Amino acid sequence: MxxxxxxxxxxxxxxxxxxxxxxxxxxxxxxxxxxxxxxxxxxxxxxxxxxxxxxxxxxxxxxxxxxxxxxxxxxxxxxxxxxxxxxxxxxxxxxxxxxxxxxxxxxxxxxxxxxxxxxxxxxxxxxxxxxxxxxxxxxxxxxxxxxxxxxxxxxxxxxxxxKNGKYLYSTVLVGSPEGILSALKMLGQSKQLNYRPVAVCPIRLNENTGMVETETDFGDFLQEINDRWGSRLMMVNYGDRLAERIVAVGAQTVMVTDVLHRFSDNFNAFALQMESLNLEIALTASAVEISGHETQIRDIQGTSIMTIRLPQYSPYARICKRLFDIVVSLVAIILSSPIMLVVAALIKKEDGGPVFYTQERIGLRGKPFKIHKFRSMRVNADAHLAEVAAANGQEMGARVKIKKDPRITKIGHFIRKTSLDEIPQFFDSLIGTMSVVGPRPQRQFEVDEYDQIYATRLLVKPGITGPWQVSGRNDLDEEESRRLDVNYVQNWSVLGDFVYVLRTIGVVIHPNGAY
Structure with missing residues (x-):
């Protein structure tokens, strides 16, 4: 036997x-x-x-x-x-x-x-x-x-x-049941990420031994997996020859959601096993992790000190960004002057009200400033925001967005859809209260709801366009739009801003999620 x-x-x-x-x-x-x-x-x-x-x-x-x-x-x-x-x-x-x-x-x-x-x-x-x-x-x-x-x-x-399943990287998700479900939601929402989940490997950290082992207490995990993905996702057990089993299910990437923390012995052993078979390791990291920082390790009298810095916040980088804002704003104002004259005339003709709309927003480091736009709503529309939000089942707070807002004028629908209502903000960028690219400025009651992480968006000037404007705009959920904004704060560059400008032009030509 x-x-x-x-x-x-x-x-x-x-x-x-x-x-x-x-x-x-x-x-x-x-x-x-x-x-x-x-x-x-x-x-x-x-x-x-x-x-x-x-x-x-x-x-x-x-x-x-x-x-x-x-x-x-x-x-x-x-x-x-x-x-x-x-x-x-x-x-x-x-x-x-x-x-x-x-x-x-x-x-x-x-x-x-x-x-x-x-x-x-x-x-x-x-x-x-x-x-x-x-x-x-x-x-x-x-x-x-x-x-x-x-x-x-x-x-x-x-x-x-x-769309037919080709040129996607088959991925095994490794982490706690909660972390795996969160990552599956993210992958299901994102159109940019090219990871296709094929299997999951639920794990936990044994507090007594300090070792990672297979999770046995699934709770509602298996039921949610079956409800959302059916039989499309396989289950892979953590342990010896894990890398071979991952390759055997046809995966090219291993996405670590949590539990396995960087710089730990558990992660180092896991990474060596994966990379020995040329598997790519993807980590779902916090938007404010130090991975994007410039690091330097010094040895001082037997003590190793690691210093970190974000080079884009140096005086030189800030000067370059300001020059970029001035140049782009001037070019935009000159090129769009005929369009601004036509839009202004149409707004005035519709209801005789003011052409421009001014509102107080919160800018760099929490400082209030006045933002300027072409008026797209009827006069005194702000006074009716709470009423309209309640009628649409929304509460006053961050990202109150109403698809069929009755306060919007006829010309307002057009200039919002084409983003023409934002053109006057190039004057705000020119004088320095805004930047061409950055997180969109919000009102005080919205800022009051920020948590510690999301409040980092106030460390840069608000922008005319930004990460979530070119990635789906109002169709994004709150969690994804927050992640994009915070990620911009840590990773912005002048070259990256130029890319956002190009992407914004594409969004204006093919608007999605604008209302």
Whole structure:
């Protein structure tokens, strides 16, 4: 009997090992295949750009005084295309979580364009090609534009394929039952995250031994899992060979929700086990964790001291952000002047009331200021807010949003939907009470409801546009909009603000969640 049981165990391990090898090869295959296709497409875009510039400038005949052979043009095309994809790679364009992204991808392509320009200039100097600087510049700019267009098309294909379950990272969630349910809710709401839950691994910390073990007290956990996900989620037990079992269910990512805390022995052992099989570890972290901080460790008389700082709050970074606000505000005001005149005339014509609406909001570090907008509601609408909120089953508080608000005028519906009512706030940004990008300013009764974490949004100037405005606006629930705002406070940058401006333009063209 012992020999039979031992043989069964050996066979079980062998089947597990075979399944692990099979799944690893499948995971590696599709990642490699997608990146190879993307690289070939990017190379093709660069070759097209080179050919187009040479034809347009009538510089089809080109040569190197250092390397003279018949196939030099072919070698040149291949070499420069390889330089292009190497620059893209060094900028992070081929990272596993970037291939289906939009605005972030364009920023990385921009970085690669600058790198490629310098490398091409150096190559032309080494090859003695006597190419004009204008031709090199036009080539890299056209290549960047073509690559962005190509990636837009690829992105649409990837997003469409994700709806059918492709190009998603199959994920096992590890944590307490409460933490797993919270993470499942987050993944179900988010359209940006490309994680597809395939299994859960409920765990707990044994307070007596300090070790992590399988959770046995599920409560309503299993019932909620079945109600929301049915039989789509498998259960994986924590313990030896956990990584192999995770790979065997076809997962590429392990998402840790709680219990396993960073810098602990439990987490270190867990991480080594996962990463030994090339599994990615994703952590659901607090928005104010120190992970985004710049850290420095010093050893002072035998004592190690770790200092942390957020570089974006340095005087230099603040000056750059202020200059960004001034430039963008001036450009926006100049370009939108004709639109503002038309909107002002339409508002005045509808009911004869004032064109602008002024309201006190809470700004940087809790300081009140006056915000300016085009009036989209009837005169004295604020006096009826509590009445309208009660009629719609809402209480006065943070994020009171009413979809069919009877106080909104006819022209008001249009300017709200298109965000034209926000244009006067560029004057607020110009004078410095607001910023172009930041959390939206709120009223005092809303600020009074902030908890300690959400109150950190007052550490930056409020913005005309911000994270939740470009991520669903009023369709987001309160928890998700708060998380986006707090995350912005910790991670903002001038380059990131520029990306938000681009995303805002996209939202204005295709408005979602605006009412």
């Amino acid at each position: 012992q020999d039979s049981a031992s043989g069964a165990a050996i066979n079980s391990k062998a089947r597990l090992n075979n399944k692990v090898s099979e799944q690893l090869s499948q995971i590696s295959y599709w990642r490699l295949a997608v990146n190879l296709v993307l690289m070939l497409l990017d190379m093709a875009m660069f070759v097209i750009a080179v050919a187009a510039v040479l034809v347009a400038r009538n510089e089809i005949t080109f040569y190197s005084s250092r390397f003279k052979f018949t196939l030099f043009p072919v070698v040149y095309f291949v070499l420069t295309a390889l330089i292009w994809i190497l620059c893209l790679h060094s900028s992070g364009v081929y990272h596993r979580h970037i291939m289906g992204d939009g605005y972030q991808l364009n920023v990385l392509i921009g970085k690669a364009t600058v790198k490629c320009w310098f490398v091409l200039c150096a190559c032309h100097f080494v090859l003695n090609m006597y190419a004009k600087l204008t031709a090199i510049t036009l080539t890299v700019l056209l290549a960047a534009l073509l690559t962005m267009i190509e990636r837009v098309i690829v992105r649409k294909f990837i997003i469409a394929s994700r």
